[in-house]
Structure formats: structure tokens, C-alpha cells
Amino acid sequence: MTEKLFYKNAYIKEFVAKGRGQRQDENGEWYVVLDATAFYPTGGGQPFDTGTLNGRKVVKVEEIDGEVRHYVEEKLANIEKVSGEIDWQRRFDHMQQHAGQHILTAAFEELFQIHTVSFHLGKEVSTIDLDQGQISEELFFEAERRANEIVLENRLIEAKWVSQSEAAQYKLRKELSVTENIRLVIIPGYDYNGCGGTHPSSTGEVGMIKILDWEKQRNKVRVHFICGDRIKTQLQQKHSILKELSQLLSASEKQLPIATEKLLDLNKSQAKVITDLQEQCIQLEAEQLMKSLKDWSGAKVIAKVFTNRSVQQLQRLAHIMIEHGQGVNVFFITENLDKIQFVFSRDKAAKINMKTLANEIFPLINGKGGGSESTVQGGGELKITGEEILSKLQNLLSSPKV
Known part of the structure; x- marks a missing residue:
């Protein structure tokens, strides 16, 4: 040993x-x-x-x-x-967080009889899980206030090894998990708990306890908190961020929520304008494409190879092409860096099986996709050009299988 x-x-x-x-x-x-x-x-x-x-x-x-x-x-x-x-900085940080957990847990126990069922000491934030399905915001603030009272009172934190019978003399916060080699960590008059961790010698060395957030975890509530030097670190980080945001938005810290809300509203408005303009551009593009109608073995075809276009844009264009039900077949392909993507579609009056055509193309580009007999989309590697695919499609259309 x-x-x-x-x-x-x-x-x-x-x-x-x-x-x-x-x-x-x-x-x-x-x-x-x-x-x-x-x-x-x-x-x-x-x-x-x-x-x-x-x-x-x-x-x-x-x-x-x-x-x-x-x-x-x-x-x-x-x-x-x-x-x-x-590494003393790491060790003392762990001592602060662990002792802070004891104090905060005891505050929930003392004030509201809410038990802690688990504890995790994280690298930046620690958590406790409370055996309660829902807790009001006021209770969190009250527990935090009480915990910091104990910190400021600079109470003694002592650890002692006791027997099972000696441990029974204390009002322990939770049942012991061992029957021998029992170590108690005690804050006299406040908290008595079996624990094998390291702690400072007094509550004052915890510095301060701050609850950052809480969230529901099934039928428990998880509380996120920090203690001691971590509060200083996070305060400095938040101050630097707020200062930078204040400069970017030309607003004081107190005005940041209003300034941010105005900026978000402006972005939403501009996004709508952009969307409307994009739709107008696509409609104009569709009108021009309709003028390029071709005849491939008796089928009405609109075919084009694009560069750096999204599949969503090709789908929208194809939808406009076929919504009038004039027996149109659409073959749109886009070359994006080392990838190639396509959308094949037809309206109700057309008869070409787009799924069959796509299955002929996939092996050529090591690709995959999905869809139906009327509309299919897919993509793969740029192993052959878009124009070569269109040429392949034109040849396939002369086959009775399609």
C-alpha cells in the first residue's frame, strides 16, 4: 500500500x-x-x-x-x-472546487432538503445533480447566498478517520458507501460527509461560489457552478468579450442587449431581401433556360452544366422548369471543386425514368443518391465532366430501356 x-x-x-x-x-x-x-x-x-x-x-x-x-x-x-x-495550481483549484461542492450541496440540503446524487469536477465548470425534477430560480439564488455566507465565515474544514461506530455519532449528509477506512470531511455545525478528496483547511480559501446555470436531466436538475480562482478567470474572460462587443456595436455594456436585438432584426430584414432577390434571379434564369429547350430522341430536354452551385438551387430551378406540365425533362449538373452533383427531374407529362438514368451515372462518378422515377438527385467524384455526363444521358435516351 x-x-x-x-x-x-x-x-x-x-x-x-x-x-x-x-x-x-x-x-x-x-x-x-x-x-x-x-x-x-x-x-x-x-x-x-x-x-x-x-x-x-x-x-x-x-x-x-x-x-x-x-x-x-x-x-x-x-x-x-x-x-x-x-502542479499546485491544479491541486488547489481542485481543493477549492471540491470544498465548494460540499458547501453548496449542504446549502440545498439545509434550506430545502434537496439531496445531491452526483458530483463532477470538470476542467472549467463543475456540476452537481440534484434529486429534484424542477427547482425555481429563487431557490438557486438562495442556496448560492447561503453557501457564500459559509465561505465568508471562514469556518474550519477538518478531515478525520473514524470507525463505523464513531461515524454513527455524526449527522451525516448522506449514507456512507464504505464500512471501514472511513474518512469524514467536516465543517463543524454545517456539514458532515464521508469523502476521500482533498480540501482546503477553511471555507474562506474557497474564495466564492457562483452558480452559472442549471438544466433538467431526466428527473434530476444539473447545476453548473465554479469556485475560487475560476470565478476570477471567467470574470476576466467575460469582461474582455463584453468590451470587444461594446466596441463592435458602439454601445455600453448595459445597452448591448438592445443593440444586439436591433442588429438581429436588421439581419432578418436583410436576409429576407436577399432571399427575395435570389428568387427573382432564379426566376429570370429559369426563363432564359426555357429558351434552350432541346430534342433528344423525341424528348423535350433542358440540360445545363453549372459551376459551384448548390443542389438546393438546382432543385429550385428544376421545379420551375417542370411546374407547367409541358412534358419537359431537366438534367442539371454542377461541378464543385473535386465533386460533381446533379438533379434529374421531369414533369407529369414526361415519361423518362430518372432513377434508371441516375443508376447508369453513379458508377461513372463513384457516387450515390436517391429519389423516384420522376425526380432524383445525387453526387460523387469529379471523375468525368458534366458535359460528358450529358453526352452519356443523350445516348441513353435513345435506348428503349429508358
Whole structure:
């Protein structure tokens, strides 16, 4: 069993230990086992610590059967004496978030008897899942207010190992998941909970707790929150974004919602104008295409190869062509970089099987598509040109199979 120094003192940043082994796991990754460590392994909702061993980066720490494995980027040259240094910024951030979770969870419990069923300490935001289907906004603000009261009171946070009978003497927030090696994290007069994570020595070191958002998760509510230095980081990020937006929209921060709404309304209006103009252009284009009507083996055909047009535009053009029911067959092809796409369509008075034609073209372009006997669309690789496809179609139309 590895001696866990972080339980003796969560503030240990550097330590010296003796290596007990250096091996590769089933994936070929090197890990080191020490007789003692200050590196916290993944567990209890808290991520692992990172840092260095003899100057080599520790990228992951896991506990397997009481053995704490320190995964390193490179194999250590010597493990007789190993100097370890943890990434203190990461560790203290985890301590703040974990203690903040205890405080916030206890606030929901104390004020509203709402239980927390799970906790996740994320890289940027942490979450708790509350055993409640729906919670009003006022309750979130009240829980946050109470949690920050506890932070400002700078109460002691203590951890102790107890027996099962000793644990029974405390008013625990939730039922213990173990019957031995029980570790309690206690905020006297406020919260008593079994926990194996690292925490600061007082609530004041959490700094502040801020609920960012909440969402319904099946029959639970997931609360997103941050604590301590993460609040400073997010505040600076948001301030920089708001400042940039203020400059772009020529509006103060308070006026940003109104300025944004005006901009969105203008964009909607302009988008409608653009759509109307595009429709007018397509109608004019359709009129010109109708003048290019051809006769292919007795069939009325409008055929054209475009460049860099969308399938949706080709579909709209084809629809205009066939909506008058004059027995017209439409073959539109567009070449887009290294891709080729097409729309084949006919009106009710025409008899050509467009699906049969498309199936003849797909192998030529390593393509695929779908549709019916009257309309089909598809695409593939630009292995032959659009003009070559039109020539192929014209030949096929002379076949009795089509």
C-alpha cells in the first residue's frame, strides 16, 4: 500500500520517496509505484494531480488495488530516490472546487432538503445533480447566498478517520458507501460527509461560489457552478468579450442587449431581401433556360452544366422548369471543386425514368443518391465532366430501356 501524504497534509507540494517498481501497463504506458506520494489519484469525483517525478511529467495518476500508479511521459532512469513535485495550481483549484461542492450541496440540503446524487469536477465548470425534477430560480439564488455566507465565515474544514461506530455519532449528509477506512470531511455545525478528496483547511480559501446555470436531466436538475480562482478567470474572460462587443456595436455594456436585438432584426430584414432577390434571379434564369429547350430522341430536354452551385438551387430551378406540365425533362449538373452533383427531374407529362438514368451515372462518378422515377438527385467524384455526363444521358435516351 502506498502511503498517501495528501491525507496527512493536502498542502504538500514537494516530497521525496523511494520507488517500489516501474512497469508498463497493458497499453504499453510506463508507470511508477512509490512507497509514499503526494499525488492524488482519480477518485470521488475529483481528477488526478499532475506534476513531475525526477523532472519527468506525470500525466495521470490512478489507484488500482491500493497501488498508486504514477503514469509518466518517459521511463525514469532511476527510482531509488524519486523527487516529486505536484502542479499546485491544479491541486488547489481542485481543493477549492471540491470544498465548494460540499458547501453548496449542504446549502440545498439545509434550506430545502434537496439531496445531491452526483458530483463532477470538470476542467472549467463543475456540476452537481440534484434529486429534484424542477427547482425555481429563487431557490438557486438562495442556496448560492447561503453557501457564500459559509465561505465568508471562514469556518474550519477538518478531515478525520473514524470507525463505523464513531461515524454513527455524526449527522451525516448522506449514507456512507464504505464500512471501514472511513474518512469524514467536516465543517463543524454545517456539514458532515464521508469523502476521500482533498480540501482546503477553511471555507474562506474557497474564495466564492457562483452558480452559472442549471438544466433538467431526466428527473434530476444539473447545476453548473465554479469556485475560487475560476470565478476570477471567467470574470476576466467575460469582461474582455463584453468590451470587444461594446466596441463592435458602439454601445455600453448595459445597452448591448438592445443593440444586439436591433442588429438581429436588421439581419432578418436583410436576409429576407436577399432571399427575395435570389428568387427573382432564379426566376429570370429559369426563363432564359426555357429558351434552350432541346430534342433528344423525341424528348423535350433542358440540360445545363453549372459551376459551384448548390443542389438546393438546382432543385429550385428544376421545379420551375417542370411546374407547367409541358412534358419537359431537366438534367442539371454542377461541378464543385473535386465533386460533381446533379438533379434529374421531369414533369407529369414526361415519361423518362430518372432513377434508371441516375443508376447508369453513379458508377461513372463513384457516387450515390436517391429519389423516384420522376425526380432524383445525387453526387460523387469529379471523375468525368458534366458535359460528358450529358453526352452519356443523350445516348441513353435513345435506348428503349429508358
